[in-house]
Amino acid sequence: MTTTEQSLINTLRICPEAGFRMLMDQYQEPIYWHIRRLVVSHDDAQDATQETFVRIFRSMGTYQGNGSFRSWIYRIATNEALRCLSKRQEETVSLESETTGVTLIADNSLEEADKLAAKLQRAILTLSPKQQLAFNLRYYDELCFSEIARVADSTPTSIRQSYHVAKEKIIKYMNQND
Amino acid sequence: MNQGFNFKQVGKRMPYSAPDGLFREMKMNVMNMVKDEHMDLPQKPIRKKATRLWITAVAVAASVAALWIVNLNLSTTQSTNGIEAVDQAFANLSQGDQDYLLDVYQADVFINN
Numbered sequence: 319m320t321t322t323e324q325s326l327i328n329t330l331r332i333c334p335e336a337g338f339r340m341l342m343d344q345y346q347e348p349i350y351w352h353i354r355r356l357v358v359s360h361d362d363a364q365d366a367t368q369e370t371f372v373r374i375f376r377s378m379g380t381y382q383g384n385g386s387f388r389s390w391i392y393r394i395a396t397n398e399a400l401r402c403l404s405k406r407q408e409e410t411v412s413l414e415s416e417t418t419g420v421t422l423i424a425d426n427s428l429e430e431a432d433k434l435a436a437k438l439q440r441a442i443l444t445l446s447p448k449q450q451l452a453f454n455l456r457y458y459d460e461l462c463f464s465e466i467a468r469v470a471d472s473t474p475t476s477i478r479q480s481y482h483v484a485k486e487k488i489i490k491y492m493n494q495n496d
Numbered sequence: 497m498n499q500g501f502n503f504k505q506v507g508k509r510m511p512y513s514a515p516d517g518l519f520r521e522m523k524m525n526v527m528n529m530v531k532d533e534h535m536d537l538p539q540k541p542i543r544k545k546a547t548r549l550w551i552t553a554v555a556v557a558a559s560v561a562a563l564w565i566v567n568l569n570l571s572t573t574q575s576t577n578g579i580e581a582v583d584q585a586f587a588n589l590s591q592g593d594q595d596y597l598l599d600v601y602q603a604d605v606f607i608n609n
Contacts, residue, residue, distance in 0.1 A: 327538050330535075330537065330538055331537050331538065334535045334537065335535075338530075338535060339523070339527075342523050342526065343523075346519055346522055346523060347519055350514065350518070350519070350522070351510070351514075354510075354512075354514075355510075360512070360514070360515070364518065364522060367522060368522055368525050368526050368529070371522075371526045372526055372529050372530060375526075375530045375533065375535050376530075376533065376535075378535050378536055378537065378538055379535075379536025379537060379538065379539065380536075380539075381538040381539065382538075382539045383538065383539060383540060422511075432509060432511045433511075434505060434506050435506050435509045435510060435511040436511035438506050439510070439511055457503070457508070458508055488501075489501050492500075492501035493500045493501050
C-alpha cells in the first residue's frame, strides 16, 4: 500500500465523510475513463461510475487492507462495467467471455481530428474482455501486473500473457485496417 | 512482424471527451445517494498467522532474556554484598574471638566436606 493510500484510509477512519469525498476526488476521473473504455457509451459509463462509488461506500467495511486499495476500487469498477454490458446485451458478460459485444460507432461525440485514437479504441474493442482489461489497466492506468491480477481475480503470469497478446493483436489491427 | 504502428503516435489520447462539469455532477449525485447511509470503516490489516507467531516468539525470547539478565545481576550483587558483610563482621571481632572461631570450624565436618 502506498503512503497516499494509507493516508486516505486513515482519513476515512477518522472522518468518513471527508475521507469519502477525498476518495471521489482522487478516483472518479480515472474510474470513469476505465469504465468508459470498456462500455464506450458516456451515459452507461456515468451510471456505472456512480454505482461504483455507491458500492464502495456501502462495502468499505469489507476492505481488509490486504492488497492495494486501488486494485480493490478498480475491481468494483470493473464488475460494474461488466454488469452494465450484461444488462445492455441481455446476457452475461464476464472476463471469460470471448467478446464484450461493444463496437465504436462513429457519431458526433467522436473527435474528427483524432482518427488514429478512434482506430486504436476499435482495435482494443476487438479483444476479449480479459485482454481489454489487461491492456487498458497497464497502458492507460499504469497498474502493475500484480494489481491487475487482483482486479481480474487472476494471476500476474496470466495477466502478463494477456497483455502481450493484446498488444500484438492491436499492432496487427492498426497495421492492417484502414 | 511489421511494427509500423507505434503506440507513441497515440499515447493515452481518447477519441471522445467527457461533458463539462461531469465529475462535479457525479460527485453530487453519489453524495445524495448515500447521504442517509452509514459507512463502515475499512478494517485494519489482519496480520498473517506466521507473522503473528514470529512476533510472539521474538517477544517471548526477549522477555526471557531480559529476566535472565536481571536475575543474573541480582544474584551477583547479593553474593558480593553477603561476602563483604561477613568479612567485615569477622574483622570487627577481637583477635581472641577470631582465633576461637578458626579453631572451632577448622575441623567442622560440614564446612570442610
